Amino acid sequence: MSFERDLVSADADAEGDERLVEAALRPKRLEEFIGQARVREQLSLVLQSALRRNRPPDHVLMSGGPGLGKTTLALIIATELSAPIRITSGPALERAGDLAAILSTLSEGEVLFIDEIHRMARPAEEMLYLAMEDFRVDIVVGKGPGATAIPLEVAPFTLVGATTRAGLLPAPLRDRFGFVAHMDFYDAGELERVLHRSAALLGLELPGDAAREIAGRSRGTPRIANRLLRRVRDFAEVRSDGVVTRDVAAAALNLYEVDAEGLDRLDRAVLSALLGKFGGGPVGLSTLAVAIGEEPETVEVVAEPFLVRQGLLARTPRGRVATAAAWVHLGLTPPPDAFGAQVPVDLGDDSGPA
């Protein structure tokens, strides 16, 4: 703990290196990991039983939105197993050879973490099937009719895959994971605990009501909670002698355009375009993304899950639709036929009790 604090204050904080701070704030053991109670319990069983059998555990797939703790959990798995970890990502595995180079140098029991596993190229993916199942790969040498496959043994390892888009994973790959963890958004109480833990590591005093204010605007996501905490700390240092109060937290977050429900600039851009340019929808994802100058994947993965969860946007077969609550959120009057509006039922004049 004190090592972590030293690390945070002496190196990362002084340099203002956000990524270093983020890494230093990661919980290191499963028992420190806040929330996701079911995933934690299930994973703990998988790991304990593997340790008892002295065998690498089944391959683990984690799905869930950005910043919910997938990388953190992958690192924790390796720590709990006292195993080394190799980290790569789907986009880095363009050719089968990229993956073969990693697989052939794994040591027994090593954890291989592939982030964004849904973005791996097909040849690498096919090589991974065999490696996951039989701990071997076939290296193809030569081309055309003269090509030969040389089998290569791979040391038994545990693959930990992370994806924000589980639906894009081909079934043969998904089926080869022995344990699939679905990471959910965190509730306000869990985010408050994340914030208190991070504040302690940053040496920052954080009153309960200030933590509540920040948690309420963190979109159910620990990474965002930690980021907002750092912005509140900056604001407090410059404008209020380093003292964080609920009012200071609210003023800081207003300044950074994070509203009381946690919507940020991207969320509001999506809603404003939906209402202002498309009359509330329905509109297709790519059209909506073009209208705000973003990639469709950013809108779909970063903004939409939160907006849907807040009841501000609906995904319908005909496209994205703003709900009545979205109109209200942006200070507008929803049209009577807005999605989710309470349409009064016209019972006519003779509508007495039957």
Ligand SMILES: Nc1ncnc2c1ncn2[C@@H]1O[C@H](COP(=O)(O)OP(=O)(O)OP(=O)(O)O)[C@@H](O)[C@H]1O
């Ligand atoms: N359960 C948790 N308890 C405490 N802190 C957490 C927890 N989950 C995540 N965090 C914090 O949130 C930050 C982001 O987590 P992490 O990088 O693991 O998310 P991720 O799901 O891998 O995101 P991405 O998909 O964008 O890579 C970490 O720095 C960590 O400090």
